[in-house]
Amino acid sequence: MTPVMENIELIPPDPHTGLIYAQYEVAKEETYLDPIRAMISKDLSEPYSIYVYRYFLNQWPQLCFMALDEKPPHPIRAVIVSKLEHHRSGTYRGYIAMLATSSTHRRRGIGSHLVSLVISAMQARGADEVVLETETSNSASLKLYERLGFLRSKRLHRYYLNGSTAFRLLLYLREGAGTRILGGISLPEKVRVEKK
Numbered sequence: 001m002t003p004v005m006e007n008i009e010l011i012p013p014d015p016h017t018g019l020i021y022a023q024y025e026v027a028k029e030e031t032y033l034d035p036i037r038a039m040i041s042k043d044l045s046e047p048y049s050i051y052v053y054r055y056f057l058n059q060w061p062q063l064c065f066m067a068l069d070e071k072p073p074h075p076i077r078a079v080i081v082s083k084l085e086h087h088r089s090g091t092y093r094g095y096i097a098m099l100a101t102s103s104t105h106r107r108r109g110i111g112s113h114l115v116s117l118v119i120s121a122m123q124a125r126g127a128d129e130v131v132l133e134t135e136t137s138n139s140a141s142l143k144l145y146e147r148l149g150f151l152r153s154k155r156l157h158r159y160y161l162n163g164s165t166a167f168r169l170l171l172y173l174r175e176g177a178g179t180r181i182l183g184g185i186s187l188p189e190k191v192r193v194e195k196k
């Protein structure tokens with residue numbers, strides 16, 4: 001398993017986690033798809049079909065990272081799934097679709113490390129910005145992303161199938177990307193970006 005490191009500063013995980021980080025490989029779908037689905041469906045309220053997983057994993061395997069136990073058979077302890085596409089606003093937009101850390105491995109920097117791996121992989125591919133949605137009640141997720149510099153750009157009322165409301169979070173990777181698309185709610189003074 002080769003850990004993938006881009007030439008960009010990463011948030012290091014706790015060195016004592018006993019994990020290795022690996023990019024998803026389509027050829028290993030049989031090994032990894034079911035454990036990835038099991039981990040994500042356990043923790044995220046939104047039900048995703050296998051086609052949704054394949055949509056992301058088969059097109060953007062280089063933007064899906066797994067934290068695997070270093071001991072064979074290397075069970076998955078955390079995963080992040082994302083994509084990168086041109087958005088109608090004109091930006092090259094990364095999108096983080098799913099992130100989960102096993103409940104036994106939380107608060108050790110693993111989720112933050114996966115997000116920083118994805119950000120650096122997107123940055124290396126020329127992304128302008130990264131977005132995602134998370135439930136307004138998910139304080140763990142909000143804290144994690146906001147510590148990495150994400151801003152709340154929109155409140156999406158009853159966004160999820162279970163009726164809960166989401167924040168859209170946004171991270172600008174390039175100067176100027178934000179002025180084109182930022183709408184929504186208040187930002188901290190020191191990071192406030194001019195709205196159009």
Ligand SMILES: CC(C)(COP(=O)(O)OP(=O)(O)OC[C@H]1O[C@@H](n2cnc3c(N)ncnc32)[C@H](O)[C@@H]1OP(=O)(O)O)[C@@H](O)C(=O)NCCC(=O)NCCS
Pocket residue numbers: 043044078098099100101102105106107108109110111112113132133134135138139140141143144145147
């Ligand atoms: C959100 C989640 C991915 C965080 O994973 P993690 O590996 O524990 O994250 P990290 O250890 O990198 O946490 C980074 C920071 O986020 C914040 N955070 C994480 N979990 C938290 C919690 N339960 N309560 C409060 N803050 C929390 C903390 O500020 C933490 O830093 P600290 O431990 O130094 O205080 C994990 O809780 C999870 O899988 N939750 C269920 C699925 C989910 O909600 N996914 C995100 C949906 S978009």
